[in-house]
Amino acid sequence: MKYLYKLIAAFAFVITISGKSFAQDTIPMSFQEAVQMGLSQNIDYLKLLNQQEVLKVERLNAQLNHLPRLNLTNDNFRQIGQQFQQVEGELIVTNEINNIVSGRINANMPIFNGLRRTSETRAGKDWEDAGKFGLERARQEVMFNIAQQYLQVLLDEELYNIAVENLDNQKKQLEQIEGFVEAGLRTLSDLYNQRSEVARLETVAIDAKIQWESDLWELAETLQLGPNILPLPEQVALEKFESEWLNMPLNELYDVALEQRKDYGQQMYLERANKNLLASAKSAYMPQLNVFFNYSTFFTTLDDRTFRNQFFTIFPQRSFGFSLTVPIFNNFDNRAAVVRARVEFQNQQLDKSALERRISQEVKLAFENFKGAIRREEATRLQLEAAVEAQTVISERFRLGVSNFVDLSQANQQLVTAQSDHAQAQYSLFFQDLMLKFALGILEVAKN
Structure with missing residues (x-):
């Protein structure tokens, strides 16, 4: 049943990537095009x-907090019931309908609040x-993940081509x-052995095609392509190169990684932001001095004078002054806020220390893997x-009847x-170079 499933999947893949349907359902793309498409579709990004x-607006909000707050309030309402009026020293109570229009303008600006505004402004800039x-x-x-899948598809294609060539x-x-x-x-035994070998290689080719198909669909899912649409990756240059x-x-x-890694720089800014938020929380222990200005007026239908006269001449009131809060x-409440801010700052320091250790491990591992990939590429090239040479010699000896079928089969295998090892080593070397650049934080992503 498992073998039948593989045959069906391989057959479906052949239909998908061949003929007219192949041209309709595939999108040729280079590596950089795949990265740009991945960036435009990646949900997390x-x-x-x-x-x-949001961070940009919050930073602007923190900066504008240095300016006064100004608010305009207007009330329009109707009072039905007892109304109190003072006329010639007497308080008259009547049952009236009173329409009232009131307006207020309030301005408030902190003069001193323990440098809270300054700390919050710095924190907002650090967050951004x-x-x-x-x-x-x-x-x-995103580029690193797409590169891994992109190169795997190219490797699968190369291994499939090797399998097909060997089968032919x-x-x-x-x-x-x-x-x-x-x-x-x-002898007939050589014939039967060769027929068995051909049948085995047909299965190998089918498995290689299924693996190619699976990784191709996985890349299509990462790039968020439409239904029944597959990417057609272009080959990358795999020539031998030296790294500085x-x-x-x-x-x-x-040291290069600590200087170039964007996630480490992010942790540095997050630490500074939390330190500023801690200073902002501590400012609540200090006295608060604010300056204010209020302007209010109203109009009532209980007064026979005009709206303009009441609202703008008779009833306006102004008040201004200072407000001191100790x-x-x-x-x-203030102490709890300070403790929370201090814990956030300490946790951020722990995160930064953990990242420093992880960067050290990642750089060392990537560096050693890159050196190992270079040695592996050189060794597999000599192996190939x-x-x-061995297969050429043994094939000729087999044709002349000097070597047996076992020798020929081993030489072919x-x-x-x-061929497979060398192909894997070439793509591995290309990928390990990207991994080292990723670990060092110098992986360049082309922008739109």
Whole structure:
């Protein structure tokens, strides 16, 4: 049943990526195009973009808090029932309907509040800067994740091509052996063994195609493509290259990472922001001095004078002055706020220390893996060259009847293994270079 499922899946994949439907249902794209599409569709990244707008407005709000607050209030209402009027020293109570229009203008500005506004302004700027660094690191993470899937698809395609090429070669070998058997140069056992080998390689090719299909659909899901639409990744340059980072000691690479990593810069700004919020919370212990100005007036239908006369001439009142508030006992509200702010600041320091350790580990691991990938690419290249020579010699010896089928089969398998290992080593080296740049925080993401 499992084998039947693989056959059905492979058949569906062949239909999808071949002929006219292939041209209609695929989107050719380069690596950078895939990254840009991923950035435009990635939900987490888009949420961070939206959050950055909030941080920008909060920073502006903190800056504008240095200006006075000004509010205009207007009330229009009707009173029905007993109305109290003072006429010539007497208080007259009547049952009336009284329409009232009132207006007030209030202005208030803090003169001194323990530097709370200054601390909150600095914190707002730090939050915004932290958001910018987090946004840039998110871009790098999207690129890194897409690169991993993109390169895996290219590797799957290469392994499938190797499997198909090997299958074709073994089919041709089968035709030769059939001729040798008819001529009496080879035994029937060689023929049956070769037929078995061809059948096995057909299964290998099917499995390679299924793996290619699965990873291709996974990349399509990451890029949020439409239904029945697949990306068609373009090949990347896999030529051997040298990296300037290989000649640097680990401690210098670690310093580069601390300087360039956007997530570490984000933690630095978050620490500063929480430190400023702690200072803002402590300002509640200080006296608060505010200056205020109030203007109020009203109109009533109980007075026979005109609206203009009442509202603008007779009833306007103005008041202004200073308001001093000295905190004495507020049920520990201020102390609770300070403790919460201090804990947030301490937790942020712990997060920064944890990130420093993680950066050190990631840089060391990426550096060692990159060096290992270079050595592996060199070794598999030599392995491939030797396997090609060995297969050529043994094939000729088999044709001449000097070598047996076992030698030929082993030489063919070693050649295919060497081809696969070398392909994996090439793509691994390309990916490890990206991983090292990602660990150092220098992975460049092309912007729209």
